[in-house]
Amino acid sequence: MMSHDYDLIVIGAGSGGVRAARMAATYGARVAVVEEFRVGGTCVIRGCVPKKLYVYAARYRDLFDLAPSFGWQVDSSFDWPTLVANKEKEITRLEAAYTANLEKPGVEIVKDRAVVTGPNSIELVQGGRALTAKYLLVATGAHPYIPDIPGKEFGITSNEAFDLPKLPHSILIEGGGYVAVEFATVFAGLGVDTTIVYRGECLLRGFDLDMRRGLEAGLIDRGIRIIYQTSIRSLARHGDDVAATFSDGVTAPYGAVMFATGRRANVRGLGLDKAGVHLNDRGEIAVDAYSRTNVPSIYAVGDVTGRAQLTPVAIREGWYFAETVFNDNPLAVDHSQIPTAVFSEPEIGVLGLTEAEAATHGDIDVYVARFRPMMTTLSTRTERMILKLITEKDGGRVLGCHILGPGAAEMIQLVAIAYGMGATKADFDRTIALHPTAAEELVTFKAPTYTYRNGDKVGG
Numbered sequence: 001m002m003s004h005d006y007d008l009i010v011i012g013a014g015s016g017g018v019r020a021a022r023m024a025a026t027y028g029a030r031v032a033v034v035e036e037f038r039v040g041g042t043c044v045i046r047g048c049v050p051k052k053l054y055v056y057a058a059r060y061r062d063l064f065d066l067a068p069s070f071g072w073q074v075d076s077s078f079d080w081p082t083l084v085a086n087k088e089k090e091i092t093r094l095e096a097a098y099t100a101n102l103e104k105p106g107v108e109i110v111k112d113r114a115v116v117t118g119p120n121s122i123e124l125v126q127g128g129r130a131l132t133a134k135y136l137l138v139a140t141g142a143h144p145y146i147p148d149i150p151g152k153e154f155g156i157t158s159n160e161a162f163d164l165p166k167l168p169h170s171i172l173i174e175g176g177g178y179v180a181v182e183f184a185t186v187f188a189g190l191g192v193d194t195t196i197v198y199r200g201e202c203l204l205r206g207f208d209l210d211m212r213r214g215l216e217a218g219l220i221d222r223g224i225r226i227i228y229q230t231s232i233r234s235l236a237r238h239g240d241d242v243a244a245t246f247s248d249g250v251t252a253p254y255g256a257v258m259f260a261t262g263r264r265a266n267v268r269g270l271g272l273d274k275a276g277v278h279l280n281d282r283g284e285i286a287v288d289a290y291s292r293t294n295v296p297s298i299y300a301v302g303d304v305t306g307r308a309q310l311t312p313v314a315i316r317e318g319w320y321f322a323e324t325v326f327n328d329n330p331l332a333v334d335h336s337q338i339p340t341a342v343f344s345e346p347e348i349g350v351l352g353l354t355e356a357e358a359a360t361h362g363d364i365d366v367y368v369a370r371f372r373p374m375m376t377t378l379s380t381r382t383e384r385m386i387l388k389l390i391t392e393k394d395g396g397r398v399l400g401c402h403i404l405g406p407g408a409a410e411m412i413q414l415v416a417i418a419y420g421m422g423a424t425k426a427d428f429d430r431t432i433a434l435h436p437t438a439a440e441e442l443v444t445f446k447a448p449t450y451t452y453r454n455g456d457k458v459g460g
Helices: 015-026 041-046 048-070 080-103 178-189 209-221 311-326 408-420 425-430 439-443
Strands: 006-011 031-035 108-111 114-118 121-124 130-138 142-144 170-174 193-198 225-228 232-238 241-246 251-254 256-259 263-265 298-300 340-342 348-352 364-371 385-392 398-404 450-453 456-459
Touching (some): 006 015, 006 114, 006 311, 015 031, 015 311, 041 048, 048 178, 080 108, 114 130, 130 311, 170 178, 178 193, 209 225, 209 385, 385 425, 385 439
Parallel strands (some): 006 031, 006 130, 130 298, 193 225
Antiparallel strands (some): 121 130, 232 241, 364 385, 364 450
């Protein structure tokens, strides 16, 4: 029997790789994690965590605007370097915690870049050493995609946005997904003149239309300009600014230009071809329900597989990999029940089918509530909160839930528990409302706002 240096080598110390390594080690495996940058991956270092900290910072503008209606007089100013420094302090703390969680069960952390050289082997690029393992787990994540246009080097991505030396006076963000709208929220909230340019007709493709339109209205209310059906053709230096030339021929200068045009799997230069690992047509690692590639000894989890580019999904995939391979407990992640949040302003939380999707599944009832958030009722602001519940007809199973407004993400996480248990509209109806809250609307709907019967919309 062939002897290996380790039972498991994990390539990448992001959320998925760390969870897999830690769990495998607790089951007695000899584990090494190879990471060339910082422990924690995209989420901790340059993604979810710093993003939400910056969203919190941006939301103070809304709070200060509302404060006079509650009798407060606020004299405020913002200092960007303070935010950047405090963010760095927090992610350094989290990195230390991640490192400790690996070291406690005995995982060896190797600071280097790994290249796969075979089904059971890697080469350390800097150290020049070869290492072998019974299993390899690729958890290298993804990176922001930059369109191949003239002057692309003058643009930034979400990676650089967190650590700009100073706030730009204006910013152009290309993209229509959650990264684009979240960073638009951040920059606009911090006083930057913000514009979104998107090749589509409405932001957040794939989300429920009411959420998309509600978000659009909320962003515009906050002074964000949105240019649709347009893209950036080229960038050029314009003094201290960057000049963007659009697909319609217009050229305009901005303090910064950010690409939020999707993410691509980190597979380049990884050597997967040497081991015969198959990629799908999007360039992501193809895996089965148990995260195994076509090579029996090589697995992959997280963003590099493209299944769902979300941190909790990567963590669950890493956990289930360890259960399957090192605890003789085969587990497959259910990717059909994933709650999703967009930390824009207004905030969005969604779960299950959109109205358009549900309408193709049979007869459904749709319940919609629109109202001013209680926090704004003493002011002159007119924004609306939206809660939508989609069910099978006549009080049947909940098929989708979509929330736009304050606390949407927190609410949708709790709705996900009921949804995962197969809750029906009748189950929601039996729940006593908690007043005064926005979430009580989900359990006090008396009759559908409109329905779909035989594929046709009725009412509304």
